[in-house]
Structure formats: C-alpha cells, structure tokens
Amino acid sequence: MKDWLPRLVARAPFTVHTKLIGAFFAIVALLIIFGVVVIQVLGGINRRSEDLGSLRRKVAAFRQLQHDTTAQLYSVSTALLSPEERMLENALRQLNQFRYDLDRLQFVTRNEAELFNKIREEHEQLIQLITTVLELTREQAFTRAKELRLTKMAPLADSLERLTNEMVNRAEADMEAKIDESNQAYMTSRWVVIGFAIGSIGLAILLGYAVSTSLMGPVMLMDNQLRQIASGDFSKRVDVPNRDELGTLADNLNRMNDELRGLYQQIETASRHKSDFLASMSHELRTPLNAIIGYSEMLAEEAEERGQKSFIPDLQKIRASGKHLLALINDILDLSKIEAGKIELSPETFNITGLIEEVASMVQPLIEKNSNVLTINHPDDLGSMYADITKVRQILFNLLSNACKFTELGTITLDAAREKTEGFERLSLSVRDTGIGMTDEQIARMFQPFSQADIQTARKYGGTGLGLAITKKFCEIMGGEIRVASEFGRGTIFTVKLPLSASNSKADTTSLTRTGDPSKSA
Amino acid sequence: MRNNKSDGWSRREFIGGLALTGTAAILGLQPEPGMAAVEPPPETTRLRIRKGDPACWAPIYVAEPLLREEGFTDIQYVSGLTADEAKLSREGAIDLSPSFSAVAMFNLEQQQPPLKIISGLHVGCYALVGSERIHSVRDLKGKTVWAGAFKNGGPHIFFSTIVAYVGLDPRTDIQYSWVNKDEAMRLFREGKIDAFISFPPWPHELIEQGIGHLLIDTNIDKPWSQYFCCTVSGQSYFIKKNPIATKRALRAILKANDIVARNPELATRIVIEKKVRNESEYKSVLRALKDIPYSKWRAYNPEDTVRFYALRMRDIGMIESNPQQFINQHTDWRFMNELKKEFGITW
Amino acid sequence: MPRILLVEDNELNRDMLSRRLQRKGYEVMIAVDGEAGVKIAASERPDLILMDMSLPVLDGWEATRRLKGEPNTASIPIIALTAHVMGGDRDKALAAGCDDYDSKPIDFERLLGKMQALLKKQEKP
Numbered sequence: 001m002k003d004w005l006p007r008l009v010a011r012a013p014f015t016v017h018t019k020l021i022g023a024f025f026a027i028v029a030l031l032i033i034f035g036v037v038v039i040q041v042l043g044g045i046n047r048r049s050e051d052l053g054s055l056r057r058k059v060a061a062f063r064q065l066q067h068d069t070t071a072q073l074y075s076v077s078t079a080l081l082s083p084e085e086r087m088l089e090n091a092l093r094q095l096n097q098f099r100y101d102l103d104r105l106q107f108v109t110r111n112e113a114e115l116f117n118k119i120r121e122e123h124e125q126l127i128q129l130i131t132t133v134l135e136l137t138r139e140q141a142f143t144r145a146k147e148l149r150l151t152k153m154a155p156l157a158d159s160l161e162r163l164t165n166e167m168v169n170r171a172e173a174d175m176e177a178k179i180d181e182s183n184q185a186y187m188t189s190r191w192v193v194i195g196f197a198i199g200s201i202g203l204a205i206l207l208g209y210a211v212s213t214s215l216m217g218p219v220m221l222m223d224n225q226l227r228q229i230a231s232g233d234f235s236k237r238v239d240v241p242n243r244d245e246l247g248t249l250a251d252n253l254n255r256m257n258d259e260l261r262g263l264y265q266q267i268e269t270a271s272r273h274k275s276d277f278l279a280s281m282s283h284e285l286r287t288p289l290n291a292i293i294g295y296s297e298m299l300a301e302e303a304e305e306r307g308q309k310s311f312i313p314d315l316q317k318i319r320a321s322g323k324h325l326l327a328l329i330n331d332i333l334d335l336s337k338i339e340a341g342k343i344e345l346s347p348e349t350f351n352i353t354g355l356i357e358e359v360a361s362m363v364q365p366l367i368e369k370n371s372n373v374l375t376i377n378h379p380d381d382l383g384s385m386y387a388d389i390t391k392v393r394q395i396l397f398n399l400l401s402n403a404c405k406f407t408e409l410g411t412i413t414l415d416a417a418r419e420k421t422e423g424f425e426r427l428s429l430s431v432r433d434t435g436i437g438m439t440d441e442q443i444a445r446m447f448q449p450f451s452q453a454d455i456q457t458a459r460k461y462g463g464t465g466l467g468l469a470i471t472k473k474f475c476e477i478m479g480g481e482i483r484v485a486s487e488f489g490r491g492t493i494f495t496v497k498l499p500l501s502a503s504n505s506k507a508d509t510t511s512l513t514r515t516g517d518p519s520k521s522a
Numbered sequence: 523m524r525n526n527k528s529d530g531w532s533r534r535e536f537i538g539g540l541a542l543t544g545t546a547a548i549l550g551l552q553p554e555p556g557m558a559a560v561e562p563p564p565e566t567t568r569l570r571i572r573k574g575d576p577a578c579w580a581p582i583y584v585a586e587p588l589l590r591e592e593g594f595t596d597i598q599y600v601s602g603l604t605a606d607e608a609k610l611s612r613e614g615a616i617d618l619s620p621s622f623s624a625v626a627m628f629n630l631e632q633q634q635p636p637l638k639i640i641s642g643l644h645v646g647c648y649a650l651v652g653s654e655r656i657h658s659v660r661d662l663k664g665k666t667v668w669a670g671a672f673k674n675g676g677p678h679i680f681f682s683t684i685v686a687y688v689g690l691d692p693r694t695d696i697q698y699s700w701v702n703k704d705e706a707m708r709l710f711r712e713g714k715i716d717a718f719i720s721f722p723p724w725p726h727e728l729i730e731q732g733i734g735h736l737l738i739d740t741n742i743d744k745p746w747s748q749y750f751c752c753t754v755s756g757q758s759y760f761i762k763k764n765p766i767a768t769k770r771a772l773r774a775i776l777k778a779n780d781i782v783a784r785n786p787e788l789a790t791r792i793v794i795e796k797k798v799r800n801e802s803e804y805k806s807v808l809r810a811l812k813d814i815p816y817s818k819w820r821a822y823n824p825e826d827t828v829r830f831y832a833l834r835m836r837d838i839g840m841i842e843s844n845p846q847q848f849i850n851q852h853t854d855w856r857f858m859n860e861l862k863k864e865f866g867i868t869w
Numbered sequence: 870m871p872r873i874l875l876v877e878d879n880e881l882n883r884d885m886l887s888r889r890l891q892r893k894g895y896e897v898m899i900a901v902d903g904e905a906g907v908k909i910a911a912s913e914r915p916d917l918i919l920m921d922m923s924l925p926v927l928d929g930w931e932a933t934r935r936l937k938g939e940p941n942t943a944s945i946p947i948i949a950l951t952a953h954v955m956g957g958d959r960d961k962a963l964a965a966g967c968d969d970y971d972s973k974p975i976d977f978e979r980l981l982g983k984m985q986a987l988l989k990k991q992e993k994p
Binding site: 176 | 830
Binding site: 283286287288289290291293294295297298301302305326 | 973
C-alpha cells in the first residue's frame with residue numbers, strides 16, 4: 001500500500017548519504033518554519049499587548065480629563081456661590097493645572113494629532129469661558145456671569161463630556177477588538193501549532209519510514225541473499241530499485257552470486273570429472289595390480305611345488321607390495337569418493353556379533369604378529385543393526401588393525417554395547433590398547449589424511465595413513481561419532497558410536513563447515 | 523398586525539391652522555429654495571414605518587406631513603411588537619423601524635434580521651420606578667420586577683444591562699412578573715411588585731399617581747442621558763435600493779424631533795390621534811414628551827451610542843461581537859453623514 | 870576331475886586363474902566373452918562356471934540369465950566374479966541367477982572354498 005514511497009526514495013539517483021541528509025534537512029526546515037510561524041504569532045500577540053497598554057493609557061487620560069473638567073465646573077460654581085478672591089484665585093490656578101491634563105492627553109494621542117487638536121480646541125474654548133466667568137465674578141457682574149455659565153459654559157461642558165466619552169468608548173472598543181484579535185490569533189496559532197506538530201510528526205515518520213525502508217529493505221534482501229549463498233544456493237538474485245550505493249552493492253552481490261555459481265558449477269564439474277576419472281582409473285590401476293598380486297602368488301605356489309623355496313621370500317615381497325599398493329588405491333578412491341560426496345550408504349540388517357567375530361578373525365594375523373592379546377566384551381543380546389555393513393566392517397577393522405600396529409606384547413580390548421541416549425539407540429564400539437599412545441599434538445592431527453606424523457608412522461608401522469580419515473568420514477556419514485583419548489606411552493582408546501538404525505538417504509559430505517577439535521568429537 | 527393607512531393629519535383636528543408650511547415657519551425651518559430641484563425625488567413614494575406602544579416615538583408620527591413634503595404619498599404605519607421586528611423585516615413588510623437601541627442591537631446579534639441602524643431617534647426615555655423599600659439598583663436583588671409583558675423586549679433588555687452593570691445576574695437574581703401593563707401597575711400599587719421599568723408614559727403615570735420614586739431617569743441620569751435611547755433602523759434591501767428615499771425619510775423624522783420639542787401638546791395630540799396611546803393617558807404622555815430632551819438630538823453621535831451599548835452588553839455577555847465588528851455589520855451611517863451638514867452637526 | 874568354465878575377458882586374469890586352477894587339479898575351459906561362454910556352457914556342460922560380470926558382446930548378468938533360463942544349463946552353478954562389491958552389484962548378480970559371487974581381486978583360497986562348496990552340492994542331487 002505505502003510501497004511506492006520507499007520505492008521512489010530508493011530510485012532517486014542520490015547517494016545514501018545525500019538521502020539521509022536530505023531527510024534530516026527536510027525535518028529541520030519544518031522546524032525552522034514552525035519556529036518562524038510561532039515567533040510571528042507571538043510577535044503579533046506582543047504588539048497587541050502593547051497596543052492594549054497604550055489604549056489603557058489613553059482611556060485613563062480621558063477619564064482624568066473628564067474628572068478634572070467636572071472639578072473645574074465645580075470650582076466655578078463654588079466661586080460663584082462665595083465669590084471670594086481666594087476662591088477665584090484657586091479656580092483660576094486650577095485652569096493651569098487643567099492644561100497639564102491636556103498635555104498628558106497630547107502625549108498619549110501623539111499618533112492621532114487631528115483627534116487631539118479637536119479636543120484641545122474645544123477645551124480651550126471651555127477654558128476661555130471659565131476664565132471669562134471667573135473674571136465677571138471678580139468684577140461682581142454676577143448676573144452676567146451666571147447667564148454665561150448657564151447658556152454657554154454648561155452646554156459646552158456637556159458637549160465636551162460627550163466628546164471625551166466618545167473617545168473613551170472608541171478606545172475601549174479598540175481594546176475589545178484587539179482582545180478579540182488576540183483570541184483569534186491564539187485560536188489560529190493553536191491550530192497552526194497543532195497542525196505543524198502533527199505535520200512534522202507525520203512527515204518525520206513518513207520520511208523516516210521511506211528512507212529507512214528504502215535503505216533497510218535492500219540491506220535485508222542482500223543479507224538474505226548472502227545467507228543463501230553461504231548455504232550454497234546460488235539460484236536467486238537480489239532485485240532492488242535503489243539507484244544509490246545500495247543499488248551498486250546489490251549489483252555487485254548479484255555479480256558475485258553469478259561468479260560463485262559459475263565457480264561452483266566448475267568445481268562440481270571438475271569434481272565429477274575427477275570422480276569419474278578416479279573411478280575409471282581405479283579400475284585400470286587395479287587390473288594390472290591384480291595381475292602382480294596374482295602371478296606372484298602363483299609363482300610362490302609353483303616354487304613351493306617345485307621345491308625352489310629360495311624364490312618364495314622375494315615373491316612374497318612382490319605380493320605384499322602389490323597388496324599394499326592395492327590398499328592405497330582403495331583408500332585413495334574411498335577418500336576421493338567421500339570428498340566428492342559420492343559415498344552411498346547401502347544399509348542392511350545384520351547381526352552385530354557376527355560382524356565382530358568376522359573382523360576379529362580377519363585381524364588375527366596382525367594380533368599375533370606383535371604378540372598381542374585380543375579381548376572382546378559384549379553382551380549376549382547385542383542383536384542386529386540396520387546399517388552399511390561394509391563400512392561398519394571397515395571402521396572396526398581399521399581401529400583394530402591400528403591398535404595391533406601400535407601395540408607390542410600388549411592387550412587390545414574391544415567393547416561393544418547398545419546404549420540409549422536422548423531418545424535414540426546407538427551401538428558403541430570402543431577399542432582400547434596398551435600401546436605407544438599419542439601426544440596431544442598427534443591427537444590434534446589424528447583425523448587428517450597424510451599429516452606428517454601419520455606418514456612417518458605409516459612407514460614405520462605400515463598402513464596407508466588414510467585409514468583414520470576414512471573411518472572418521474564413514475562415522476560422520478552414518479550419523480555417528482568417533483572420539484579418541486590417549487596418553488603417550490600408556491595407550492589409546494577409540495570410541496565409535498553409530499546409530500543402530502540408519503536413515504536410508506544418500507550421504508551429503510559437501511558441507512562447507514569445518515571439523516572441530518577432533519579430540520572432543522568427530 | 524393592522525396596517526394603519528393614514529390620509530395625513532385631519533384638518534378638523536388642527537383648527538389652529540397648523541398646516542405644514544405654517545408649522546415650518548414657526549420652527550424656522552424653511553424648505554430651501556431650489557432644494558427640491560437639486561436633490562432627486564425618492565425612488566419610491568411608499569413608506570412603511572413600524573408603529574409601537576412607546577409614546578416617545580412621537581417624532582415618527584409627527585413627521586408625516588414632512589414626509590409628504592419629501593415626496594412620499596403612501597405613508598403606512600405598520601403595527602408590530604419589537605419581538606416581531608425581525609419577522610416583519612424579513613418579510614419586507616416594513617421599511618423603517620424605531621426601537622430602543624439596546625434591544626435593537628440584541629435582536630440584530632441574535633436573529634440577524636435584514637436591518638441596519640441608520641440613525642438615532644431621541645435621547646432619554648426609560649424610567650425605572652422603585653417602591654419605597656428600594657433605594658438603589660442593588661436593592662433589587664431577589665425582588666420582583668415588571669420589565670415588560672414579554673421576555674427580551676426593550677424594557678427587559680435595558681433592565682438587564684442596568685442590573686448586570688452593578689454585578690447582579692439579571693437571569694437569576696431577579697424575579698420577573700410577565701403580566702400585562704395594567705395588571706403590573708395594579709400589583710405595583712399594591713406593593714406586590716418592587717420595581718417597574720418601562721418607556722413612557724407609564725412610569726410617569728405612576729409618578730403622577732404618587733406611587734414609588736424614580737430610581738433611574740434616563741433623561742437626566744448618566745451615563746444613559748449621554749446617549750440616544752431609541753434609534754431608527756432601515757430594512758437592508760429598502761435602504762440599498764432607495765438611498766434617496768431613505769435620506770429624505772430620515773430628514774423628515776429628525777426634523778420632527780424639533781417639532782416635538784417646541785410643541786409637545788401637538789405631538790401628544792398626534793400620538794393619541796394615531797391610536798398609539800388612548801385619551802386617558804394624555805397627561806402622562808404630555809409630561810413624558812416634555813421631559814424628554816428632543817431638541818438635543820443634534821449633539822449626539824448615534825455611532826457612539828451603538829459603541830457604548832455594545833461595550834456594556836459585551837461586558838455582561840449579552841452580545842459576543844466586539845463593538846467594531848458590530849458597527850461594521852449592523853449599522854449604516856451614510857444617510858446621517860449626508861444630513862450632518864444641512865443640520866449643522868459638528869461631531 | 871571337475872570341469873570348470875572360466876568366462877573372463879582379461880588375458881592376465883584368465884591366465885592366472887586358469888593355471889592356478891589347473892594346478893589344483895581342475896580342468897579349465899575358457900571363454901573370452903559372454904556369448905562364447907553361453908555357447909560353450911551349453912555344449913560342454915561344465916560342472917561349474919566362473920563368470921566375470923563385465924564382459925564384451927554379452928555381459929555376465931545377461932549370460933547368467935540365459936544359462937539359467939536354459940534347462941540344459943540351468944543346473945550348472947555359476948559364481949559371479951565382480952570387481953565391485955557394493956550391495957547393488959551383489960543383489961544384481963543374485964537376481965540374475967548366480968549361485969554365489971566373489972569379489973575381485975580374487976582371494977584364491979576363498980574362491981576355492983566357494984567352488985568346493987557348490988561342487989559338493991552338485992554331487993548330492
């Protein structure tokens with residue numbers, strides 16, 4: 001629904017940096033505008049407050065004028081009533097003071113000269129009249145004074161009062177208008193503030209959403225893609241609309257994806273070629289090798305028959321070398337098959353005890369060779385297991401033959417048992433020997449093919465040096481584990497645990513995860 | 523409402539030869555030679571003026587012959603209470619309407635009828651009569667008052683402004699009696715009503731009868747005596763379409779103020795003749811018309827009256843507009859401005 | 870003297886096995902491909918057939934099937950000699966009708982044992 005906005009931001013051909021800065025600046029601009037508006041409104045309110053102040057002063061001045069006009073009239077009346085010189089003097093002096101009010105009025109109405117002039121003019125008239133009346137009173141022309149007061153002065157004072165009333169009313173009306181304006185301004189500014197606040201928040205959220213989605217969206221997509229690549233899936237591409245650095249990144253990611261796919265396919269093809277090659281080569285290698293082994297055996301037999309016993313040792317050496325070479329070829333083929341992921345498990349149900357006995361008999365010559373003793377411990381009801389018998393046989397044979405090789409005049413113990421851990425059953429096979437043992441260093445390199453120590457050991461003790469690597473791989477493929485514990489000079493114990501019921505699936509050894517510390521688990 | 527079509531003053535009534543021109547001569551008001559030639563005739567010859575109970579509206583009745591002089595031939599006085607003023611103006615049944623300024627303003631704000639205040643009519647008329655117990659306006663708190671026969675009429679509005687001005691709530695602090703005038707006067711006499719406020723002639727009747735005393739006499743007491751009491755409003759469409767007629771009508775009515783001032787007996791006669799008041803009230807009407815300072819009308823600025831009442835009514839929350847807004851919306855001083863010069867008005 | 874038919878295409882293997890068998894007192898007949906093997910088996914009716922599985926012209930499985938299909942040769946025991954001892958190949962061989970199988974490289978003693986076991990069975994009808 002709101003997808004188009006992030007897309008729009010993404011498509012904008014600006015760098016991510018620019019986009020972010022732009023978004024922040026937009027918000028800052030909003031805040032600045034907001035600030036300006038608020039300041040303007042507050043300025044208006046302030047102006048009006050000042051205006052109210054000046055209006056207040058005007059009103060006060062007018063009222064003062066009215067009050068003093070009244071006082072003036074009162075003085076005149078008093079003077080007429082008791083026309084003493086003192087009274088007359090007071091009244092006359094009061095007129096001067098009266099001018100002070102007019103001066104004050106001039107000050108507060110300094111922006112309305114025309115208005116003020118009108119008021120001053122009329123008040124001057126009054127002052128003149130009052131002066132005249134007072135003079136007449138002084139001269140004792142009471143009748144004339146009273147007549148003047150009645151006919152001219154009183155009406156004029158009345159009219160002046162109305163004039164100043166009007167001024168006061170106007171000033172008050174102005175104040176009311178300004179108060180209303182202020183209220184209006186407050187209402188408006190309140191809405192403006194709320195509007196801007198909502199607008200700013202909305203815009204900030206929108207911008208935040210748009211920018212972050214336009215940036216984070218691609219990042220998440222690319223993260224996802226990387227994860228897929230890491231797990232070997234090169235099939236998908238990342239599609240982002242961004243025309244900024246993220247877009248470039250996505251393009252590079254896609255390119256890397258394609259390259260990796262290409263490489264992967266190359267590797268696969270190469271591996272396949274290698275396996276095919278090895279498979280055919282092994283057959284080619286085996287055939288002449290079989291001839292070497294076979295003929296040397298045959299010659300030994302013939303020599304035996306003809307009584308030419310002196311040939312026999314040499315012929316046996318030839319045979320032994322051939323067999324060794326054959327073993328090497330088999331191991332190499334196995335290992336390469338494992339590496340190529342071409343190991344197939346062919347599980348079948350077989351009797352465990354039977355297999356143990358078979359391997360024991362196979363290994364008997366090796367035991368006797370080093371004057372060792374083989375002890376086998378297993379419960380009577382070892383039962384059967386469903387697994388690839390050839391591989392189990394190979395594992396067991398490898399462990400036992402190793403034990404024989406590295407032990408002299410010692411004891412080799414095979415313990416077999418069924419055990420149940422975490423809900424599923426396993427077969428536990430452990431081969432313990434009292435042989436030369438291994439150093440920690442040797443243990444660390446135990447399961448790697450052709451490690452330095454292994455080669456020397458192989459030369460000294462025989463064997464191909466590949467056996468344990470293959471054994472470990474076979475354990476892994478079958479879903480089991482192999483552990484080793486050893487003390488240099490005292491002996492070694494290998495423990496293998498295999499599921500009693502294998503899952504019938506093609507084993508996948510193409511995992512790119514590295515093996516951990518082999519002394520802990522396989 | 524009865525339409526009081528008039529044929530002009532009945533000559534029979536005015537044996538003294540108070541014909542139009544004669545009156546004018548007495549008053550010193552000469553129709554200026556050539557004046558009729560300069561100013562065009564009114565757009566319409568028909569003029570309908572609202573007629574009401576107040577005797578103080580005498581000038582509008584006295585102005586009839588002057589109106590004829592101005593060129594109106596069909597002069598109608600349309601009876602209507604202040605409460606019906608809005609309806610009448612909306613219907614276009616009246617062209618000019620006098621009313622007490624504050625109530626005119628209150629109605630203008632409340633009902634927004636098509637009327638505009640175009641001039642003042644006269645200064646001072648309302649009187650608040652209080653019983654012996656009452657000595658000040660504040661004493662009226664919790665007392666019973668007759669302020670007209672119906673709510674929001676002139677007396678009621680005016681009374682509200684008076685009491686609100688000194689801090690009483692006209693709605694809750696006063697008990698009103700809404701009976702008719704005669705009943706109210708009787709109750710007042712019996713002491714069951716504590717105060718009686720009205721336009722003339724009734725307060726003056728009570729005073730004539732020696733009942734109660736004047737708490738407030740707007741002829742004299744300030745600030746009311748500084749402002750117009752009643753004003754003239756014009757129907758909006760009428761004054762817009764007939765500016766010349768409006769100006770002429772206004773001239774006649776304002777001149778009539780002077781006639782009433784000089785000849786209150788004549789004015790009283792006309793008021794009774796027009797059946798605004800009946801014969802029995804002759805004395806009180808005459809006293810009222812004498813007391814009201816009709817001659818002072820030139821010295822008063824109607825705009826300031828509106829402003830004054832607007833401020834006071836806004837203070838007590840009776841209207842919401844500020845004075846300037848109200849003046850802008852509901853007044854039209856063009857006609858007064860044009861008449862100022864010929865009347866020698868200086869404000 | 871039991872008569873053995875050896876069907877093997879590889880010359881060295883053929884030479885080795887036939888000579889060793891002869892020394893052990895067996896009479897050895899040779900066929901170099903599957904078709905020849907079927908023909909000779911039918912005509913010579915050996916006591917036992919050693920059949921290499923990967924043969925030209927006709928492979929070992931097909932040859933075995935034919936031989937087992939013919940009433941003439943059906944009773945002759947066949948030991949399959951196969952280079953691959955994966956479960957699949959073994960089952961395949963048994964399915965084709967082989968009586969036993971052995972893996973290459975040939976363990977001569979082991980093979981002899983299997984041959985003797987099958988020949989003994991033949992003697993007891």
